[in-house]
Amino acid sequence: MSPLPATIPALVRTRVRAAVRRPTRLTSEETAGRALTLRFVSLLLQYPDAELTSARPELTNVGAALPDTVAAEHLARFTDWFGAQGPEALEQHYVEMFDLRRKSSLYLTYYLHGDTRRRGMALLTLNQRYRAAGWNIDGGELPDHLPVVLEFAALAGPGGGEAPLRQHRRGLELIHRALTDADSPYRHVLAALLTLLPPPTEADRAAVAQLAAEGPPNEEVGLDPYGAYGDGEFAPPGTFVPPMQAPSTRVPPTPSSRTEGPR
Numbered sequence: 001m002s003p004l005p006a007t008i009p010a011l012v013r014t015r016v017r018a019a020v021r022r023p024t025r026l027t028s029e030e031t032a033g034r035a036l037t038l039r040f041v042s043l044l045l046q047y048p049d050a051e052l053t054s055a056r057p058e059l060t061n062v063g064a065a066l067p068d069t070v071a072a073e074h075l076a077r078f079t080d081w082f083g084a085q086g087p088e089a090l091e092q093h094y095v096e097m098f099d100l101r102r103k104s105s106l107y108l109t110y111y112l113h114g115d116t117r118r119r120g121m122a123l124l125t126l127n128q129r130y131r132a133a134g135w136n137i138d139g140g141e142l143p144d145h146l147p148v149v150l151e152f153a154a155l156a157g158p159g160g161g162e163a164p165l166r167q168h169r170r171g172l173e174l175i176h177r178a179l180t181d182a183d184s185p186y187r188h189v190l191a192a193l194l195t196l197l198p199p200p201t202e203a204d205r206a207a208v209a210q211l212a213a214e215g216p217p218n219e220e221v222g223l224d225p226y227g228a229y230g231d232g233e234f235a236p237p238g239t240f241v242p243p244m245q246a247p248s249t250r251v252p253p254t255p256s257s258r259t260e261g262p263r
Contacts (some may be wrong), residue, residue, distance in 0.1 A: 038150050105201050
């Protein structure tokens, strides 16, 4: 988005920018189709365990039933590849893309805050957003895990439900760039998601380029576990720290080669 003329009053410029980035008002049918797409993207970005890989024919059918959009075209390319791979190959590729590479981790607050105390605050704030909407995650993943964020967006709707996705737009762009550089078919899943968000601004593009070159902020801090204060409630001022990694339920294809990605 090019800068607006300086002669326009600042308040007007702010409102115009907000209108450009605000989600378009959707019909009930469009909202339902959008929710289905978000939920489908969430499913495809989960670890390809036996249950998910055994459902590949159903996934292909669901993709074919999506509304005819650019997002659906991207997802069809992915499901074609996903359906043709063996289970072990899918597991290995997923681990390589999302667990072993910092620039394509699925934990969104990492890109905004890195390994700093601010990340702990961001995680707790995100969990509070879920609670305020009447939705509690079961503790299997951290609240910034992209499939979790997508599921919330599908449940809560295009406004407040998709706000975390818009907030972490730059992180999503970096994940897409990293997957594209790695020639991973998962790039199609991220591309589908990005078509549902407002277009990036020049500031977004510049920030993504800087993030790709320099990485997120880094700060050595304590490792008190997430949720230690009142089952996910806010900690006392000054005590926020990055959370420990959630216990993994995945069975890696080659245990000796598995290392943890950023959390």
